[in-house]
Amino acid sequence: MSTTQAHEQTRILVQAAAAACEDKKGEDTRILELDPIDSGLSDFFLITSATNDRQAIAIADEIEYRLKKDFGAMPHSVEGRRHGDWILLDYVDFVAHVFLTERRAFYDIERLRKSARPLTPAEFDAELKEALATKTRAARGKATADSESKKKPRKTAIQKETKKPAAKKPIARKVTAKKPSKKSAPRA
Numbered sequence: 697m698s699t700t701q702a703h704e705q706t707r708i709l710v711q712a713a714a715a716a717c718e719d720k721k722g723e724d725t726r727i728l729e730l731d732p733i734d735s736g737l738s739d740f741f742l743i744t745s746a747t748n749d750r751q752a753i754a755i756a757d758e759i760e761y762r763l764k765k766d767f768g769a770m771p772h773s774v775e776g777r778r779h780g781d782w783i784l785l786d787y788v789d790f791v792a793h794v795f796l797t798e799r800r801a802f803y804d805i806e807r808l809r810k811s812a813r814p815l816t817p818a819e820f821d822a823e824l825k826e827a828l829a830t831k832t833r834a835a836r837g838k839a840t841a842d843s844e845s846k847k848k849p850r851k852t853a854i855q856k857e858t859k860k861p862a863a864k865k866p867i868a869r870k871v872t873a874k875k876p877s878k879k880s881a882p883r884a
Contacts, residue, residue, distance in 0.1 A: 704824075706789040707740075707820075708824070709789070710727060710740045712762055712763060712767070713742050713763060714744075715762075716755070716758040716759045716762045717794075720755040722746060722751075723744065723745040723747070724745050724800075725817055727814070727815045727816070728806065728812035728814055729813040738786075738791050741791050741792075742791070744793070744794055745794075747797060752795070759785055759792050769787060771787050772788050773786045781799045782796070
């Protein structure tokens with residue numbers, strides 16, 4: 697798999713994890729696109745807040761469940777599930793952080809990663825759709841260019857007039873005379 701395909705696959709996983717956060721009523725969900733120079737370990741951070749520890753555990757469980765069910769992706773490691781105040785799901789290419797609101801304010805990961813580009817899930821979704829649309833357009837353009845080059849050149853009107861097919865001759869049928877049918881003589 698090329699690096700662009702792997703990056704697109706990671707974006708799709710992050711998008712699915714963000715959707716799981718939204719479905720479990722995670723608050724202030726943010727996606728940090730980390731600077732490749734600054735972060736050697738991960739491409740994205742997904743950060744969301746929960747109002748209590750049970751909700752934090754439910755959000756983490758939903759992220760893990762969806763990514764396993766839909767993509768077969770399992771986290772490399774999970775930390776903090778027992779306490780529920782800061783749960784970290786490490787999927788190598790991205791890390792999901794589920795915080796209690798107070799803990800998120802205390803640790804302020806967004807401030808620590810100043811070089812990261814913060815995105816809302818809606819902005820992230822729009823970027824992903826645009827990237828996929830651009831890739832699709834490029835693939836279709838390449839496919840039509842390839843098919844155009846493989847087509848035979850069309851004949852012009854002059855070429856068509858100079859090469860007219862010969863007229864078809866009618867098929868001659870052999871005409872045979874009808875033979876009189878033999879009738880049987882009437883019986884007396």
